[in-house]
Amino acid sequence: MGDPDATGRFGRFGGRFVPETLMPACIELDAAFRDAWADPTFRAELDALLRDYAGRPSPLTECHRLSEELGVRVLLKREDLNHTGSHKINNVLGQALLTKRMGKTRLLAETGAGQHGVATATAAALMGFDCVVYMGEVDMERQKLNVFRMRLLGAEVRPASSDSRTLKDAVNEAMRDWVATVETSHYCLGSVMGPHPYPWMVRELHRVLGDEAREQCRALLGGADPDVVVACVGGGSNAAGIFSGFADTSAELVGVEPAGGAAVGGGVPGVVHGMTSFLKQDEWGQVEEAQSISAGLDYPGVGPEHAHLADIGRARYPNVTDQEVVDAFRTLTRTEGIIPALEPAHALAWVIREAPALAGRTVLINLSGRGDKDVAQIMDLLEGEG
Amino acid sequence: MASTMETHLRTARDAGRKLLVPYLTGGLGPWTEHLRAMADAGADAVEVGIPFSDPAMDGPVIQAASEQALRGGTNPGSIFADLRGVDAGVPLVAMTYYNLVFHMGDARFAGEMVDAGFSGMILPDVPPEEQGPWRAAADPAGIDTVLLAGPITPDDRLRVVCEQSRGYVYGVNLMGITGERSSVGEASAVLARRLKAVTDKPVLMGFGVSTPEQAVEVAAAADGVIVGTAVVRRILEGESPEQLHAYIASLRAALDAG
Numbered sequence: 035m036g037d038p039d040a041t042g043r044f045g046r047f048g049g050r051f052v053p054e055t056l057m058p059a060c061i062e063l064d065a066a067f068r069d070a071w072a073d074p075t076f077r078a079e080l081d082a083l084l085r086d087y088a089g090r091p092s093p094l095t096e097c098h099r100l101s102e103e104l105g106v107r108v109l110l111k112r113e114d115l116n117h118t119g120s121h122k123i124n125n126v127l128g129q130a131l132l133t134k135r136m137g138k139t140r141l142l143a144e145t146g147a148g149q150h151g152v153a154t155a156t157a158a159a160l161m162g163f164d165c166v167v168y169m170g171e172v173d174m175e176r177q178k179l180n181v182f183r184m185r186l187l188g189a190e191v192r193p194a195s196s197d198s199r200t201l202k203d204a205v206n207e208a209m210r211d212w213v214a215t216v217e218t219s220h221y222c223l224g225s226v227m228g229p230h231p232y233p234w235m236v237r238e239l240h241r242v243l244g245d246e247a248r249e250q251c252r253a254l255l256g257g258a259d260p261d262v263v264v265a266c267v268g269g270g271s272n273a274a275g276i277f278s279g280f281a282d283t284s285a286e287l288v289g290v291e292p293a294g295g296a297a298v299g300g301g302v303p304g305v306v307h308g309m310t311s312f313l314k315q316d317e318w319g320q321v322e323e324a325q326s327i328s329a330g331l332d333y334p335g336v337g338p339e340h341a342h343l344a345d346i347g348r349a350r351y352p353n354v355t356d357q358e359v360v361d362a363f364r365t366l367t368r369t370e371g372i373i374p375a376l377e378p379a380h381a382l383a384w385v386i387r388e389a390p391a392l393a394g395r396t397v398l399i400n401l402s403g404r405g406d407k408d409v410a411q412i413m414d415l416l417e418g419e420g
Numbered sequence: 421m422a423s424t425m426e427t428h429l430r431t432a433r434d435a436g437r438k439l440l441v442p443y444l445t446g447g448l449g450p451w452t453e454h455l456r457a458m459a460d461a462g463a464d465a466v467e468v469g470i471p472f473s474d475p476a477m478d479g480p481v482i483q484a485a486s487e488q489a490l491r492g493g494t495n496p497g498s499i500f501a502d503l504r505g506v507d508a509g510v511p512l513v514a515m516t517y518y519n520l521v522f523h524m525g526d527a528r529f530a531g532e533m534v535d536a537g538f539s540g541m542i543l544p545d546v547p548p549e550e551q552g553p554w555r556a557a558a559d560p561a562g563i564d565t566v567l568l569a570g571p572i573t574p575d576d577r578l579r580v581v582c583e584q585s586r587g588y589v590y591g592v593n594l595m596g597i598t599g600e601r602s603s604v605g606e607a608s609a610v611l612a613r614r615l616k617a618v619t620d621k622p623v624l625m626g627f628g629v630s631t632p633e634q635a636v637e638v639a640a641a642a643d644g645v646i647v648g649t650a651v652v653r654r655i656l657e658g659e660s661p662e663q664l665h666a667y668i669a670s671l672r673a674a675l676d677a678g
């Protein structure tokens with residue numbers, strides 16, 4: 035996938051819509067990341083952390099029983115097996131190293147499902163930073179376990195209690211904190227969204243998972259690429275990571291949104307959280323609340339590069355319902371002995387629904403995280419169903 | 421060439437007056453009466469917030485006001501409609517977030533603002549680099565776009581902000597979001613002096629100001645002061661237009677006394 039232009043744009047999307055107070059920090063971050071990314075010492079240090087601390091490379095698993103059931107050859111990129119349980123750690127370790135390089139001492143993050151918050155709290159513990167994580171009140175309730183994990187790790191978790199009290203409000207709170215503390219704090223944004231350079235930087239930091247998957251697929255498939263590459267899309271970081279490994283192949287790219295938070299599928303171009311992208315909004319441009327079973331995808335926007343990929347037709351962004359997601363969650367658990375997070379269960383749900391059309395093809399799904407965090411929520415949901 | 425609003429503010433300043441610009445959230449209660457009361461009490465211009473669902477630059481008070489106004493059905497169209505027939509006698513400056521403009525379209529939004537009687541616009545989430553499309557619509561329509569600078573804005577950007585800003589330049593007193601503070605501090609005076617050194621446009625300082633003493637302190641190194649949260653808090657607490665008039669008059673008197 036291409037790099038954004040000097041204004042941080044992918045086609046007509048992206049940019050840098052932040053208060054003047056934050057512009058120096060965005061410019062500094064852009065320069066610092068460019069410099070670090072071109073520095074072999076930085077890359078080696080990050081690679082070592084990803085290998086020795088996060089457990090990379092993550093395996094590629096072929097799902098024999100599920101494949102047989104669906105008539106589709108299903109491969110999973112196992113980001114659930116990373117330290118802290120999701121792909122989020124790739125981005126966070128990179129940004130944490132960058133924070134050290136910029137001489138800052140405090141990490142700020144927003145989190146939805148809590149996976150990015152946990153990853154950030156983990157990196158802060160590892161590197162000795164202070165850490166504050168903002169989380170919507172609704173999400174703190176449904177992802178209690180992750181709130182506790184973050185606190186155990188030494189982070190302060192602060193509730194976002196305005197408007198929809200979910201991920202978008204946590205982003206607002208993190209931005210408000212950053213405006214006041216920008217001289218010492220780095221805002222460790224958790225997805226390919228926000229003002230430039232975040233969408234580009236976060237994609238680059240997740241590229242590792244796409245590059246690995248491509249090599250692993252070629253080894254398994256005798257040099258061939260999968261026919262379809264599928265990932266769930268909240269802000270779009272795990273999708274950007276896996277797409278970047280296959281954008282220049284003939285693989286079809288599919289990003290799956292929740293039906294209640296379909297920014298590409300149900301939004302129009304808008305500007306919020308520092309970027310121009312597809313955004314669910316009302317007739318006046320007020321941002322609408324997303325409604326999804328999965329806290330990590332409960333976001334009314336999407337990263338600008340995905341908006342661009344949709345615009346040019348390189349990727350498509352269908353959506354699935356909460357019920358399809360719960361069914362997919364159970365299917366993978368029972369057929370493969372893998373409990374997925376509710377977020378990647380969206381990708382799986384799409385494959386299951388579209389199985390007849392995908393018959394005989396090879397599909398790679400990015401299994402972005404494990405389901406431990408969701409088990410209590412699912413337990414409540416399935417109570418009585420048996 | 422200076423616009424009508426800028427001329428109005430410059431003339432007052434050059435006559436030795438410290439400028440006073442209060443802010444209120446549009447659509448909150450009998451807001452046009454509050455607006456008129458503030459103008460009558462000696463405001464030199466009034467900023468009108470057009471509520472947005474995600475006000476990332478605002479603190480808890482203005483957030484609460486925005487949410488309340490939105491729940492009451494406020495939208496840009498209702499603000500424009502409420503203002504028709506209201507002659508506050510001072511320039512009105514809208515303050516909002518860019519998505520509302522982007523969604524309606526820059527040209528149409530600017531046109532509606534002119535029809536409603538606005539003279540200026542503040543878009544805190546649009547830095548100089550992203551001003552293009554809005555300015556292409558606002559400048560010819562005669563809407564002055566006011567830009568912001570903060571304590572850590574470097575000199576080169578400060579100059580760009582002052583060059584691009586019209587009507588006045590908005591100096592942000594402190595690192596942070598809107599809200600009252602017990603002390604505004606030295607950073608405000610330092611920034612005001614830096615701004616005054618590179619522009620002769622009116623320089624108004626805002627964020628954190630609520631008491632007459634603070635207004636005087638902050639206005640000293642600048643041309644005047646913007647008071648937002650303190651006004652909105654009073655409105656949220658149910659103050660009548662008369663009570664708000666008394667508050668603004670107290671700021672006016674303190675500024676006039678120096």
Ligand SMILES: Cc1ncc(COP(=O)(O)O)c(C=O)c1O
Nearest residue numbers: 149268269270271272330377403
């Ligand atoms: C496991 C997992 N996958 C996906 C996401 C969604 O984020 P993104 O779209 O940036 O990958 C989250 C967010 O919390 C997550 O925890």
